Amino acid sequence: MDLWFTEHHTPHVRFSIQVDRQIYSAQSEFQRIDIFESEEFGRFLTLDGYMMLTEKDEFIYHEMMVHVPMCVHKDVRDVLVIGGGDGGTVRELLRYGKIRRIDLVEIDALVVEACGKHLPQTAAGLRDPRVSIHYEDGLKFVRHAHDAYDLILVDSTDPFGPGEGLFTKEFYGNCCKALREDGIMVNQHESPFYAADAEAMQRAHKRIALSFPICRVYQAHIPTYPSGHWLFGFASKRYAPVLGVDWARWKALKIPTRYYNTKLHAGAFALPTYVEEMLRHVEG
Numbered sequence: 001m002d003l004w005f006t007e008h009h010t011p012h013v014r015f016s017i018q019v020d021r022q023i024y025s026a027q028s029e030f031q032r033i034d035i036f037e038s039e040e041f042g043r044f045l046t047l048d049g050y051m052m053l054t055e056k057d058e059f060i061y062h063e064m065m066v067h068v069p070m071c072v073h074k075d076v077r078d079v080l081v082i083g084g085g086d087g088g089t090v091r092e093l094l095r096y097g098k099i100r101r102i103d104l105v106e107i108d109a110l111v112v113e114a115c116g117k118h119l120p121q122t123a124a125g126l127r128d129p130r131v132s133i134h135y136e137d138g139l140k141f142v143r144h145a146h147d148a149y150d151l152i153l154v155d156s157t158d159p160f161g162p163g164e165g166l167f168t169k170e171f172y173g174n175c176c177k178a179l180r181e182d183g184i185m186v187n188q189h190e191s192p193f194y195a196a197d198a199e200a201m202q203r204a205h206k207r208i209a210l211s212f213p214i215c216r217v218y219q220a221h222i223p224t225y226p227s228g229h230w231l232f233g234f235a236s237k238r239y240a241p242v243l244g245v246d247w248a249r250w251k252a253l254k255i256p257t258r259y260y261n262t263k264l265h266a267g268a269f270a271l272p273t274y275v276e277e278m279l280r281h282v283e284g
Contacts, residue, residue: 005036005044007051009226010194015051017041017224024118028110035118041224043119045086047111054224055121058088061188062122063260064220064232064268066092069151069184071250071265072239076150077101080178082138084155085111087123093153094125095255102131103149105138139171145178152179154187169207172235176211182238189217192275193227201231206282208235216241217279218268220259231275242266 003019017038024035034046042055053061066089070076078101081089085106093102104126106112112133115123126133134141138156152175175185187208190201209215212235222230234241247262271279 005038005046007046007049010196013194015224015226017044017054024114026110026114028108030108033108033110033114035114044224045115045119051224053086053088053119053122055119057223058086058122060220060222060259061225061230062088062092063257064218065089065153065155065186065188067250067255067257067260068218068232068234068241068265068268069153069186070096071247071262072234072236072241072245073150073182073184074246074249078149078151079103080105080142080145080149080152082142082152082154082156083107084153086115086119087112087126089153089155090128090131091122091125094128094130096253100130102128103134104131105134105136105141107135107137109135139168139174142171142174142178145174147180148178150180150183152183152185154185156188169210172208173211176235176237179237183236184239185212185233185235187233187235189231189233191226191230192272192278193229197226198278202278202282204233205279208233209283212236214238214240215283216269217271217275219271219275220268234269242269 004016005019006014006016009015020037020039022036026033031048035043037043044054045052076099079093079099081102081104090102090104093099189204191197192201214236216234218232218234220230221228250262
């Protein structure tokens with residue numbers, strides 16, 4: 001049999017991967033969870049038919065989400081990860097010995113269970129004693145946190161379904177309150193390429209800019225995400241993401257990476273002109 005997984009990137013564009021076999025499928029209270037095995041990308045996770053990660057390229061997303069703010073901030077001890085039940089973001093955070101606490105807030109326990117069993121490459125760190133998993137809505141969790149974290153990573157799904165509340169003005173404002181006076185928030189910021197994704201990106205950027213004095217966007221190339229051109233949001237109370245960063249301090253940590261490096265970090269904030277124009281249009 002010739003089996004393919006196909007994701008609709010737009011009504012007129014589809015992305016397909018040939019599948020060797022489906023190794024997991026379940027319907028949770030919140031979403032459909034599937035894990036497939038493929039020749040080209042290894043195992044990959046989809047939620048409600050949308051690609052979340054593949055074994056072949058997940059390192060790009062997780063390294064760029066974690067190491068950019070960890071390079072900028074000199075003393076991250078307490079971290080809140082919202083979403084990220086696959087464990088990839090936590091895995092990268094655990095490379096830093098100074099981190100003492102990671103609160104992972106994942107709404108769907110079945111995602112954590114499935115990834116723990118079938119995607120150990122990303123999920124192994126979830127058993128680390130520094131990690132506490134909270135199975136609840138990230139929007140509600142962050143309402144009750146004040147001056148509690150040095151770093152918040154919003155490793156959410158797209159802005160519909162279970163992840164919809166993580167793209168609101170209220171949520172970003174509460175994240176700002178939950179951070180300490182020099183805290184940083186990083187979120188997955190969608191793609192600027194296709195129209196619907198670009199509109200979601202602009203809405204998120206506009207709302208973040210209302211809550212944080214420093215608000216920037218950076219980019220990475222992730223082959224299995226729509227268009228391959230993906231953005232992250234960097235929001236901070238104090239630190240600029242490039243100017244004044246102590247690159248030598250991060251290099252001295254000797255953190256193993258496959259995508260991230262300090263030169264790429266600086267360059268990732270140099271955006272294409274069309275993206276800069278989109279951001280200026282909503283910054284007001």
